Amino acid sequence: MADSSTETLFETPLASLHRELGGRMVPFAGYLMPVQYPAGIMAEHLHCRAAASLFDVSHMGQAELIGEGAAAALERVTPADVQSLKPGRQKYGLLTTDDGGILDDFMVANLGERLFLVVNASRKHVDLPRIESALPAGVTLRPLPDRALIALQGPGAVAAIATLAPGIAELPFMGVGSFNIAGVAALVSRSGYTGEDGVEVSVPAEQAEAFARAVLALPGVLPAGLGARDSLRLEAGLCLYGNDIDETTSAVEAALTWTIGKRRRTEWNFPGADRVRDELANGAKRLRVGIRPEGRQPARGHTPIHTPGGVAPQGAPVNSAIGEITSGGFGPSLNGPMAMGYVARDHAADGTALELMVRGKALPAVVAPMPFIPHRYAR
Amino acid sequence: MSETKFSRDHEWVRLDGGVATIGITDHAQNALGDVVFVDLPEVGREVAAGESIAVVESVKAASDVYAPIAGKIVEVNSALGENPGTINAAPTTDGWFFRIEASNPAEVAALMDEAEYAAFVDTLA
Incomplete structure (x- = not known):
């Protein structure tokens, strides 16, 4: 801000x-x-x-x-x-x-x-x-x-x-x-x-x-x-505008395709429909996912995400980042750290191992389903 | 044990036989909120005054903890790993962070005393 x-x-x-x-x-x-x-x-x-x-x-x-x-x-x-x-x-x-x-x-x-x-x-x-x-x-x-x-x-x-x-x-x-x-x-x-x-x-x-x-x-x-x-x-697992979604992220990348009406996906008459249509047909390059860091240390927004072994012990990245955390912190009910962020599509499946570059050290993490705490809405 | 001294980075320092025990003040823990994780320096590390050597994470944010004096880390409070909330509950006793063998004990003497620190905190309000 x-x-x-x-x-x-x-x-x-x-x-x-x-x-x-x-x-x-x-x-x-x-x-x-x-x-x-x-x-x-x-x-x-x-x-x-x-x-x-x-x-x-x-x-x-x-x-x-x-x-x-x-x-x-x-x-x-x-x-x-x-x-x-x-x-x-x-x-x-x-x-x-x-x-x-x-x-x-x-x-x-x-x-x-x-x-x-x-x-x-x-x-x-x-x-x-x-x-x-x-x-x-x-x-x-x-x-x-x-x-x-x-x-x-x-x-x-x-x-x-x-x-x-x-x-x-x-x-x-x-x-x-x-x-x-x-x-x-x-x-x-x-x-x-x-x-x-x-x-x-x-x-x-x-x-x-x-x-x-x-x-x-x-x-x-x-x-x-x-x-x-x-x-x-x-x-x-809910998005905060400006952190997790913005003018550069699409509905498909943000895993918010469900907000696009079925009828709208036949009409394709909303702003930016071309990009959404292409990403639905061919897959988005990156996807918003849930991330659970190992241990108790939180990883905050803007933390770079690497593949395992992507960060040398002394902290220098040995390959380029595959994504970035957009929101991260400690979950009081989860009693552990949690984050969401974007990763390249090939690394977006639940259970995929990741490394987070936190203050020059590699922090092991895993792609995890959201919500981290089950919703309890009235149904 | 000598009187407790204070840094402008909201650390308290107590010198005892050339070794300074260091933690964060009650003002600092209150400003941080609930501490959930602390990243402590390695024992044996030589640190410079003003160097960032530890990180304290609250629910909301991460904050650096600085070495208020130069010297060698001789001990860290590893109990904080299991119970980081001790920093909130007992910041000036059981919630200590690390002990530094002072290169120059006069650096401790030059820090603020309790009244000076209280006046300093008042200027921040």
Whole structure:
């Protein structure tokens, strides 16, 4: 990220609550966000897997797409099948570049009379003009900067929030609905970024703090910061835009082909379809894979990946790297190091031995299936 | 054992008979967060003051640990391999990192005392 000391950082509507809770505020995607609270990343991560954790994700971009033909219009900038999305349902998709790279990943929900979008904080300034540029007359994109987004994640999350709005318990995974929660008109989706059951709740900014306090008062709910959010999503094998996917990676390379609708793979009318079509037919040169380093030492983003014997004992590479780690760290629930990254296709099969070049030493590792911790979504 | 001294890299140093025991301060472990791995130097290695000789990994990030004084590594705390969390739980006692036979014990005397280090940490807030 660019030097943040010279730029003005935005705050979310929960900034004063974060400080009151002892949050350690750091710059992230142009926002001042809590990386952790006094409990620490490890405890916050484990609490989310055991009970329920509240995350402020209000930095993310929210928008509505309104008008006849909104779904077809959105398909001009994404390979997702938006037109088949039923009312009350949400799906994950990619915005693609004309060259077949990934402009962003996003969520789209069908609210009946309109579509509701959630995009990454760091990309909203790119995404929204891109979507806008694809719209025909009669379809309008309306950014929603006055809304906060709060995630409640964990095996106890839905039971906890359902004490305030019982209907939430009836939502299926990736279901969306409007609820009155503690007097706040909220848009709730049963989804998240941790691999656990849970919800993401969009509320008016001016009511966000009252809403968050009401949720934090529920039994078993504790706040968690961006640090735990990152280790949780990596254990769940989920991509972070800017690390694991960007404008140079394709949906096929990123192992996100499943986000491309079947119909879209017959029409080939999305941005970058030529590259995707070629990679599906002939294989991508590289693929995103899960990686488990041996022992307990983590290998972080940008660590070069070699074949075994590719690094001499004194640390000099004897052959060129076959890839690079894009996200890596320590998994508190896994109780060990984990990473994801891109490797040449010939080295992408589960169980393939690798060597990671960490601070001049070869660290043995193996290609491993993701998620590292099984998803526990409501089904 | 002499008084505990402190470096600007947030290490504490205690000299005892020409051998300095070194670890990271409570301020440092708190800033790092939960430590999950530590990479310690080899015993017998000659190190220069200011040289990066160990790495401490938290859930979030890797950080270098520097030799606050010149000398030879005579012992490392291998118990940290099994229990890196000791660095968080007891940073200034059981969580020590390594022992350096000081080339020049006067280097230790030149480090900050506890009050000076506390004032230094305050300037970082």
